[in-house]
Amino acid sequence: MQASRHGRSRHAISEFTAGCAAFALVFGLAGAAGVSGAQAADVIVGLVTKTEVNPFFVKMRQAAEAEAKAKGLTLIARAGKFDGDNEGQVAAIEDLISAGAKGILVTPNNSSGMLGVIKKARDAGVLVIALDTATDPADAVDATFATDNFQAGVQQGAYAKAALGDKTPVIAMLDGTPGGTVDTFRHDGFLKGFGIAEGDPAIAGAAITNGAQDKGQIGMENLLSKNGDINVVYTINEPAAAGGYQALKSFGKEKDVILTSIDGGCAGVRNVQAGVIAATVMQFPYKMASMGVDAVAEYAASGKKPSGFVNTGSYLITDKPMPGLESKDSAWGLENCWGD
Template identity: 25%
Template sequence: MKKQLYKFASVIMAIAILLSGFGVSGATASPVAADDGGEIAVIVKTGNSSFWQNVQTGAMDAQKELRAQTPKLSVTFLGAQSESNVNEQINIVESAIDRGVKAIVLAPSDTKALQPAVKKAKEAGIPVIIIDSKLDGDPSQYVSFLATDNKAAGEACAEALIEGVKKATGKDTGKIAVMSYVAGVGSEVGRVGGFKDYIKANSKLEVVTTQYSNADMPTALNQTTNVLQANPDLVGIFGANEPTAIGMGRAIEEAGLSGKIVAIGFDGNSVLKEMVVDGTLNSIAVQSSYNMGFMGVKTAYDVAYAGKTVPAVVDTGFLLVTKDNVDSTEAKNVLY
């Protein structure tokens, strides 16, 4: 691969900016007295994956640090039963508004459906920090957006797949498949869109199908099994988030195709790491989900409690992990 490390300098810079309080913001809120305690609600797409559990770890570590300044601070963590259950997430946000939280850190499950709830939070004087997935509409409705540059990450995955196919076959032609998660969610639009655009612009590979697992591992396993059976000449495949990539990898293993098809995954829990080590996956693009939780809560606190201005956009970074760098310090810092 031409590149292994992506955007970690920007993560360091972003943290420095957050700690210093400099930057610009599309919204303001009246600061809360430090001894008032209060709640910062972290609301994610679902709690049922290790990616979001790592976001929770970051959020709770931020709470521990911030309690030195605000001993009664409470950071709560909630998510829907599944990433596709948008209405449940809307209800969770509205419940947080109704109980008067001091700030909300939100990973929206839909680019449009969460807009009214976020607007309602602003009208109630509650600053909202968006993490992971972009929210469409007026950006002044929320304070800051912290996420992976999903377009760049998707492009890096496409580059890895093209290079893998070239190495295996000597050419950049053939059929590939995309195993995605929830259609239309902000991270998926950027990630899968970036992947497909890069494939089209830089190779002669043909995407023969795009499947949506609703971020459900067994669904992804079954879908991948069907795709592999229907396309025995497939040369590459991309699994675009954690449960989807795990299901894809297990289907590859069950079909006896480990090391025989170029497979790129996304996210970095222990299962995906082992799939890289054993050769089932060529590489995985690993986001800093911990940073999303930690920096999201710190940003919310800076706005709601300290009255600071914060950056409108923060890139939390990603790393392409392969068998060659899986044991590096950089990889260990993002794998979970």
Template identity: 45%
Template sequence: MRTTSRASRALVCAVAASTALTLAACNRSSDSESGGDGEAAVGVALITKDSTNPFFVAMQEGAKADATKNNVKLTVASGKQEGDDQGQITAIEDAIARGDKGILITPMSTGVNAAIKKARDAGLYVIALDTPPDPADTVDITFATDNREAGKLIGQWAATQMAGKPATIALLDLFADKIVSVDYNRDQGFLEGMGIPVNDPKKNGDEAKTGKYSAAGGGDYTIVCNEAANGAEDGGRTAMEKCLAKNPNINLVYTLNEPTAVGANAALKAANKTAVIVSVDGGCAGVKSVTDGVIGATSQQYPLKMATQGMEAIAKVARGGEKPTPDAGLDFKNTGVALVTDKAADGVESITSEEGSKICWGN
């Protein structure tokens, strides 16, 4: 069920408190490790998938703000766009050549694994942010949202909105030609949340195209399409147009992220169609889309926590401190997720868009 207003406020305050504690820890670290004892700055590279997606922009800005507090010499780099493996590979090689102590990376795909191994072999401590690599031990550790759980939350919520009615589903994924954990975990998590059986949990599109969803009382489902939108608004619109051409009666749309959702909504409006749209990210623009009714529900993640906690970890390790360890039952450090919606659903814990706007990121 929806959290009570008291519990919701507690969740918001907990996230804010976590951020405050992180900043306080940064200040303490700076004072003790680099404030007056003359310790050298630690070179760290932050390598995101691109520098335009609000999620990665927020991550970069958070890391830049935190670098001085940890006496970190930060270099920010990225691919040119989603899918640019070579851009990330070049940035990794540059970090090795500079003699950096560590790398924070949102890995593009398995195509960058060899370069990450090269960095670790050279002695750099590598932390993945947001996107756990495949396999997970490609990096030293990952700081990320539990993307499977994020997908399950929006799937559970979506099933309550269908309320036993036939669900005619469009799945707007990330790539068609690359395997990325964030892609299959969100897609497969959504299906599992709906109560739709999956086959290979690391492969999109191999589930039965028709059958029964079992969550929230259950009903019939039809999966119309799995279309790649490349995480972008224009990609979301094009992907949705392709899906509508296959079946104009789509009433439920899963989107990998909120820019994709906005594009999908534009395509639906142009076709004079409506559908329930769910997504993942929780940026301020996405939360506003929930407020405006464009997105029914989104799973909010916290990129600033990923970047700042990862930055602190590398600085600590470089100075001889303890290495971070995964959370219990996971192979990564979980930085949290909360479902944001203004339509409460029994059995699905959530916060409102007003509450989500207090802890969102980006513009």
């Protein structure tokens, strides 16, 4: 696999370095106090993602494995069976507490559904960091390393609005999984960027996709069956966007609709290049995971903990830039993307 396909190009490295530099100002990079040798090998880092199959979480796991290996730490990775499997994630954290994990990195399927087990972990002296998805309340964990998902939604919505021009909007919302802050923040951010509020008559309808391609296709087909005038589609992520596009194509609408998304996976960026997706907002899962492992190493070495929200950044990716909106093209996106 080429380095550019995994976000490790010169541009991606500068992105990662900049993020880590900002992180260092907060509380210092891992390893400063020196966890080494047998002592480091005894430090267990737990990673609990929403699923094992979504390319975003695959890349997150790969980055965590690489960083743990570089630090000499032991990584135990677990995942929910599907997007929304709160019980599976709770069980995984219980197991990690029993295994003696020093720190746990988690992407919560349900932002309020894991509060009890997270408190149990923190009461046991385990550092808990949310990656990608904030808990509700946010201070249920020690810190959150994630994309500013509301701002990413704003970027998506502002682009869709600009690309639509003077046409009357008829919007379909392909949402993710109810109960997660990512779903709420991106949805609300899109509406903010587009300049409308929840309940606006411009919204033709919404469908729950759980961020999956098959459900994106089914949801889009149902919405098109009810309203064939849809001309803007918001999607929670690129798999849902790919499914939405297949539905649009089956209805002969693929050239009449502005389809936007968030992720920045290589498959999604190639879809931007091919004109399937008009624009996507790239985020950096490898940065979230690497910084999370570094934080656990620092905690093991010195007892220092991170706190608050650390924004790992995002970029609008499109080959049809709009005046007044900062963006990168798909060539840049392919140098900095993640996944296959």
